[in-house]
Amino acid sequence: MAKDKKKLIVLVVEDNDGDYFLVEDFLQDMILAPEIHRAVNFKEAKSFLSEDHHEVHAILLDLSLPDKTGEQLLREILVISKGIPLIILTGFSGEGFAIKSLALGASDYLLKDDLNATILYKSIVYSIERAKNQISLKESELRYAELFHLSPQPMWVYDIHTLKFIQVNKAACDHYGYTTDEFLAMTIKDIRPPEEVPMLERTVLRRDVLLPYKGVFRHTKKNGEVITVEIKSDILTHNGNNVRLVLVNDISDKKKAQEELLTIAHQVEDRERTRISIDLHDGLQQTLVTSYMHFESIKTALDQLDTEASERFVKGMEVLNEGIEQVRTIAHELMPAKIEKEGYVAAITQLLDQIEGSIQFKFVQNLGGKRLPSNISLILFRISQEAINNIIKHSRATMATMALELEGSIVRLSVVDNGVGFSIDNLAKDHSIFGLKAIGSRIHSLGGLFELDSEIGRGTSLTIEIPIH
Numbered sequence: 001m002a003k004d005k006k007k008l009i010v011l012v013v014e015d016n017d018g019d020y021f022l023v024e025d026f027l028q029d030m031i032l033a034p035e036i037h038r039a040v041n042f043k044e045a046k047s048f049l050s051e052d053h054h055e056v057h058a059i060l061l062d063l064s065l066p067d068k069t070g071e072q073l074l075r076e077i078l079v080i081s082k083g084i085p086l087i088i089l090t091g092f093s094g095e096g097f098a099i100k101s102l103a104l105g106a107s108d109y110l111l112k113d114d115l116n117a118t119i120l121y122k123s124i125v126y127s128i129e130r131a132k133n134q135i136s137l138k139e140s141e142l143r144y145a146e147l148f149h150l151s152p153q154p155m156w157v158y159d160i161h162t163l164k165f166i167q168v169n170k171a172a173c174d175h176y177g178y179t180t181d182e183f184l185a186m187t188i189k190d191i192r193p194p195e196e197v198p199m200l201e202r203t204v205l206r207r208d209v210l211l212p213y214k215g216v217f218r219h220t221k222k223n224g225e226v227i228t229v230e231i232k233s234d235i236l237t238h239n240g241n242n243v244r245l246v247l248v249n250d251i252s253d254k255k256k257a258q259e260e261l262l263t264i265a266h267q268v269e270d271r272e273r274t275r276i277s278i279d280l281h282d283g284l285q286q287t288l289v290t291s292y293m294h295f296e297s298i299k300t301a302l303d304q305l306d307t308e309a310s311e312r313f314v315k316g317m318e319v320l321n322e323g324i325e326q327v328r329t330i331a332h333e334l335m336p337a338k339i340e341k342e343g344y345v346a347a348i349t350q351l352l353d354q355i356e357g358s359i360q361f362k363f364v365q366n367l368g369g370k371r372l373p374s375n376i377s378l379i380l381f382r383i384s385q386e387a388i389n390n391i392i393k394h395s396r397a398t399m400a401t402m403a404l405e406l407e408g409s410i411v412r413l414s415v416v417d418n419g420v421g422f423s424i425d426n427l428a429k430d431h432s433i434f435g436l437k438a439i440g441s442r443i444h445s446l447g448g449l450f451e452l453d454s455e456i457g458r459g460t461s462l463t464i465e466i467p468i469h
Contacts, residue, residue: 003032009055010124011048014062015040019112023060023089023120030121042068042076049080058124059086078105085127089115107131154248156183157238160204163187166243175250177222191219193226195408199449199465216251216447218467228255228447344377345404348384359397365404372411376468380413387415387462395419395460415462421454
């Protein structure tokens, strides 16, 4: 077997000459040119390790020295070894002390009676590599700690099971007004408006909870101020447990400006929809109806026409009537009159009553006569239209249920069907639900929750939650 040509410097702390020479032989059997130093007692070992010019890769320690023994010897050698891998060589086979030695910081615990060149060589090499990895890990943790604590943006780490804060940086304390101790006595639920906590709890229980996450939420500062924040988070391992690292960006001012622009844009869009709807209803539809009435007035003269002309006249009347119905439908879809006059519940009930076919739609709600804000009603109606359209066109369902719930300041709409379903993994490629994905983006921009869940053969469910500010 070829000998290891790498440089290796070992300090052997051993007072027994026979044991020392045996260790020396083992090292020379496996390593081409080992540099071996010896100390026969604790005093010599301490003197050698205290001299900065001595480079040592590993320490082999006998636990029975003339001036110190056992646990006291081990503890004091660990203090002066400054992280050098320390391997215990002993004739004492007590399992309890072996485990305690490793817990105190020893790299390995070898019995002299079982020792051979290969076992000793592997122990030294593994211990050195393990020490290097530990140093790299500590350096990485130090860099992370510096980035975490010196970041100008609020950051924290929380336990994904208890939701308790584990670490927070100075920027978080400064921005939210809590001290570090106050943060560490809280959970992430404590910085959310009370009415949004149920939505938070449902979100953290989702099946993709271990994936990176990005979203917009509302947080509450210690002084009661509610802010809008964008968070980016990912999963880390801390003390063997999964935790989530969160980076926070306060976008309150930006959000306010965006909401004002969105409000204006939606108002313009709705006004334009209303204008087109009115033009279709009061203009084109009335023109078509007037034309229909004129044709209707001469139906009595059909017997004066030949058969072919009479059939063309009847067909033209049918097409004209179909055009009137199409204009009426388009005008209604652009701006349902029920939305403006009676709100979402009345409008969706009317829409479902007009649906014909083999799918049975059921609608339940707990509003009890309450009216939602008009902008929320319109958003929910557009979502409902898109969902119903997808169910009719693609689901092959026989039953679908729509439920509207108002819980505090959160409105929740869920749509569930018993159709053929689809693979969520193919969501990005499925152009048939493009409208729903666009709606999802708008819901997230409002600080809401959008969940689309489906499995082939198991139907589809859509859940939307929107905070009503």
